Amino acid sequence: MQDSAIKAVLGPTNTGKTHLAIERMVAHSSGCMGFPLRLLAREVYDRVRAIKGDAAVALITGEERVEPKGARYMCCTAEAMPRDGAGAAFVALDEAQIGADRERGHIFTDRLLNTRGREETMLLGAATLEPLVRQLIPEAEISDRPRFSTLTHIGPRKLSRLPPRSAIVAFSAEQVYAVAEMLRRFRGGAAVVMGALSPETRNKQVALFQNGEVDYIVATDAIGMGLNLDVNHVAFAGLSKFDGVRMRRLLPAEMAQIAGRAGRHQRDGTFGTLAGTTKHGTAPEFTEEEIYAIEEHRFAPLTHLYWREPEPRFASLATLMADLEAPPEDPALRLAPQAIDLATLKRLAEEPVAANVRGAGMVRRFWEACSLPDFRQRGPDVHARFVARLWQDLGVGYLGADYVAARISELDNMAGDIDTLQGRIAAIRSWTYICQRPDWVLARDEMASRARGVEAKLSDALHARLTERFVNRRTAILMKSLGQDAGMLPIEMSDDGAVTVEGEVLGHVAGLRFTVDPSARQEDRRMLLAAAEKALPRLLGEKAVALAGSDFGEVELARGAIRWRGQELAKLEHRDGSVTPLLVPSREVAALPDAARATLLAALEGWLTQKLSPLEPLEKLHHAASNPEAGSQARALLLNLIAGHGYVTREQAGIEHLPKEMRPFLRKIGVTFGALDIFAAALLKPAPRQLLHALGLDRRPVQDAMLPVIPDTKKLPSGYRHAGSQAIRIDLVEKILRAAHETRAKAQAKDRKRKFVLDLALPISIGLEEGNISRLLGTAGFRVQKARPLAEGQFGPPRPDRWEWRPSRRKQERQKPVQPREGSAFAALADLVR
Numbered sequence: 062m063q064d065s066a067i068k069a070v071l072g073p074t075n076t077g078k079t080h081l082a083i084e085r086m087v088a089h090s091s092g093c094m095g096f097p098l099r100l101l102a103r104e105v106y107d108r109v110r111a112i113k114g115d116a117a118v119a120l121i122t123g124e125e126r127v128e129p130k131g132a133r134y135m136c137c138t139a140e141a142m143p144r145d146g147a148g149a150a151f152v153a154l155d156e157a158q159i160g161a162d163r164e165r166g167h168i169f170t171d172r173l174l175n176t177r178g179r180e181e182t183m184l185l186g187a188a189t190l191e192p193l194v195r196q197l198i199p200e201a202e203i204s205d206r207p208r209f210s211t212l213t214h215i216g217p218r219k220l221s222r223l224p225p226r227s228a229i230v231a232f233s234a235e236q237v238y239a240v241a242e243m244l245r246r247f248r249g250g251a252a253v254v255m256g257a258l259s260p261e262t263r264n265k266q267v268a269l270f271q272n273g274e275v276d277y278i279v280a281t282d283a284i285g286m287g288l289n290l291d292v293n294h295v296a297f298a299g300l301s302k303f304d305g306v307r308m309r310r311l312l313p314a315e316m317a318q319i320a321g322r323a324g325r326h327q328r329d330g331t332f333g334t335l336a337g338t339t340k341h342g343t344a345p346e347f348t349e350e351e352i353y354a355i356e357e358h359r360f361a362p363l364t365h366l367y368w369r370e371p372e373p374r375f376a377s378l379a380t381l382m383a384d385l386e387a388p389p390e391d392p393a394l395r396l397a398p399q400a401i402d403l404a405t406l407k408r409l410a411e412e413p414v415a416a417n418v419r420g421a422g423m424v425r426r427f428w429e430a431c432s433l434p435d436f437r438q439r440g441p442d443v444h445a446r447f448v449a450r451l452w453q454d455l456g457v458g459y460l461g462a463d464y465v466a467a468r469i470s471e472l473d474n475m476a477g478d479i480d481t482l483q484g485r486i487a488a489i490r491s492w493t494y495i496c497q498r499p500d501w502v503l504a505r506d507e508m509a510s511r512a513r514g515v516e517a518k519l520s521d522a523l524h525a526r527l528t529e530r531f532v533n534r535r536t537a538i539l540m541k542s543l544g545q546d547a548g549m550l551p552i553e554m555s556d557d558g559a560v561t562v563e564g565e566v567l568g569h570v571a572g573l574r575f576t577v578d579p580s581a582r583q584e585d586r587r588m589l590l591a592a593a594e595k596a597l598p599r600l601l602g603e604k605a606v607a608l609a610g611s612d613f614g615e616v617e618l619a620r621g622a623i624r625w626r627g628q629e630l631a632k633l634e635h636r637d638g639s640v641t642p643l644l645v646p647s648r649e650v651a652a653l654p655d656a657a658r659a660t661l662l663a664a665l666e667g668w669l670t671q672k673l674s675p676l677e678p679l680e681k682l683h684h685a686a687s688n689p690e691a692g693s694q695a696r697a698l699l700l701n702l703i704a705g706h707g708y709v710t711r712e713q714a715g716i717e718h719l720p721k722e723m724r725p726f727l728r729k730i731g732v733t734f735g736a737l738d739i740f741a742a743a744l745l746k747p748a749p750r751q752l753l754h755a756l757g758l759d760r761r762p763v764q765d766a767m768l769p770v771i772p773d774t775k776k777l778p779s780g781y782r783h784a785g786s787q788a789i790r791i792d793l794v795e796k797i798l799r800a801a802h803e804t805r806a807k808a809q810a811k812d813r814k815r816k817f818v819l820d821l822a823l824p825i826s827i828g829l830e831e832g833n834i835s836r837l838l839g840t841a842g843f844r845v846q847k848a849r850p851l852a853e854g855q856f857g858p859p860r861p862d863r864w865e866w867r868p869s870r871r872k873q874e875r876q877k878p879v880q881p882r883e884g885s886a887f888a889a890l891a892d893l894v895r
């Protein structure tokens with residue numbers, strides 16, 4: 062290793078350092094790279110695999126190990142990176158300045174100082190690391206790389222004025238959620254990236270942003286750790302954070318690490334703050350010195366790196382702890398603060414669980430158990446209890462497969478909210494880490510596969526919850542398109558009437574009426590309507606033309622209007638002298654393009670004309686009423702018939718003024734002069750009555766089948782007469798009465814007797830009950846005389862009832878012409894007429 066070239070490539074973000082390291086690694090026969098995040102290790106693993114093939118590249122992290130046999134290139138997290146570089150020809154450490162981090166710094170410092178490649182070693186990091194590299198590794202060749210693009214401060218921006226492709230950085234989960242919720246309301250949503258998310262969930266959230274499904278990403282400062290995003294602007298929701306010890310303002314170098322995510326390759330980026338995020342509505346603001354430092358990439362150099370003994374002695378727990386707490390000898394190094402692994406070790410060393418930890422092998426194994434990462438972040442006490450439970454099995458052998466499988470199964474639950482799923486993912490990551498250890502779990506491969514499967518499912522569920530809560534894809538699509546040319550939106554309408562844009566529902570069309578999706582928030586409705594209205598004339602015009610060319614199977618007459626699928630197409634405006642009404646198009650039809658509207662109205666008129674054919678007898682009455690040859694008395698009767706929609710009682714018809722010579726004319730056009738009613742029999746069939754009701758002409762109840770006899774009701778259906786407890790159709794009333802008068806006439810012609818016997822077979826066959834027959838005939842002036850029963854002891858058929866026709870005196874008086882009073886003007890007029 063003494064002849065290995067050591068190169069330190071330092072500079073700000075977007076300088077191509079990682080890309081250079083990948084090119085150098087694949088140029089060697091073997092290589093190993095260490096990264097600060099599992100996400101970055103996976104990203105580079107995929108890139109190298111695409112160049113060298115699946116069998117040549119390994120991925121090693123605390124929770125995942127993909128190690129093809131004979132793999133020559135390794136992508137690792139810094140913690141999982143072999144200290145000896147696995148003997149690779151090339152070794153690289155990314156983000157080496159993390160050696161100054163309180164929590165993980167000692168790991169990066171150890172790799173920076175001790176991990177070397179056989180032929181080449183490359184250290185990648187910020188320019189602030191340069192003095193320490195010169196001091197600690199004087200033989201290193203240092204090169205600076207300039208940023209490909211410029212970074213410019215543009216000041217505070219309100220959420221509503223943030224440019225597209227922006228990243229908003231917050232420093233607490235609560236603030237991340239609050240900003241993401243506001244973006245969902247006003248800009249269609251945002252992807253969410255936090256350190257507490259699993260790498261799979263982070264990948265999927267980043268993909269939402271990278272694929273353009275959302276234009277904004279809300280993240281914690283984890284975004285500054287090498288995530289390669291197509292970000293044009295970085296907005297800081299705050300400039301202070303809690304670093305595990307106290308609340309402090311970000312250092313300029315930390316600000317630059319985050320702001321540097323803006324701009325990609327040679328595309329310039331901007332940074333600023335988010336207005337309206339503090340209690341008083343003011344924006345946090347950079348100082349002039351900070352702005353200068355970020356834009357010019359000039360920062361105070363690092364003065365030290367954190368260090369902890371990388372190869373402690375395992376003679377005893379006390380020796381181990383003493384070595385881990387031993388201060389470094391080099392003045393450029395500082396003893397690392399007590400991390401969670403050392404805190405757990407010290408806590409458990411004082412408890413009975415560590416009483417039997419003796420010998421180097423057992424002490425090393427105990428330290429490895431205490432080094433389990435605290436993925437759940439529930440504090441040292443809870444984490445120590447978890448490690449203690451593991452040690453009960455590890456101290457005497459292995460974790461049983463049944464026990465591990467049961468713990469994994471407990472977490473295999475996709476129900477719950479975002480926080481619940483995050484807790485389960487943190488817990489399953491612990492078990493994923495445990496199952497990767499070759500000497501901890503029986504059936505390691507099977508258990509590791511199960512744990513990764515549960516983690517993947519939980520990550521999918523968490524991604525779905527985050528997307529459901531913070532992404533309104535429909536609003537995002539419209540916000541991106543409405544400002545350009547909304548007419549170009551790919552709005553479509555499905556067969557069931559759903560109006561969609563890129564698969565997102567804007568609303569539904571019932572008939573030709575558009576309604577906004579009821580699930581849309583109130584503030585989004587106006588925007589959805591505005592977007593839909595751009596395409597609705599075209600879509601509805603096509604639908605109207607298609608309807609005009611159809612068989613009108615779903616079109617109906619109802620309540621005085623033409624309706625299609627329950628929606629009104631046109632109202633029917635009735636006019637004098639004709640059955641056929643005028644069509645008054647509905648608002649939706651009137652708003653159609655001219656050609657489509659004309660086509661649809663012409664088709665509706667043709668359909669209506671055909672539909673009204675059963676009312677041809679009524680149309681004849683209209684024509685006859687307008688015929689001058691009919692005379693005023695016939696026209697008056699016809700107008701009464703038309704007003705009664707095909708029938709009128711004799712009392713209301715004014716028949717006493719009708720000359721007898723006009724009756725043949727009226728009978729010729731279908732008018733029947735009945736004993737009780739004047740009617741057009743053709744209009745008493747079901748189809749005409751239903752049509753008259755549907756047109757809104759006859760508002761009385763309608764009997765759909767026009768049955769001969771129905772039970773009597775308070776509201777008598779159109780075309781019926783009362784008959785006691787029953788009601789009978791008017792034309793059948795006339796049939797019964799005509800038969801009765803014929804029987805009376807025959808009886809009088811035979812023996813000139815007023816009383817006669819009626820055969821009631823006809824009304825009974827029609828369905829009238831015997832008591833109701835007498836009531837119906839009584840209405841027409843027929844009176845019954847009940848036959849006396851046979852005397853006791855007499856045998857034979859019963860005597861028949863006797864009937865006679867005695868029209869009421871009032872009726873006879875009504876049939877006489879009214880004589881004007883003598884001396885009146887009407888009497889003088891009568892004399893002139895005579």
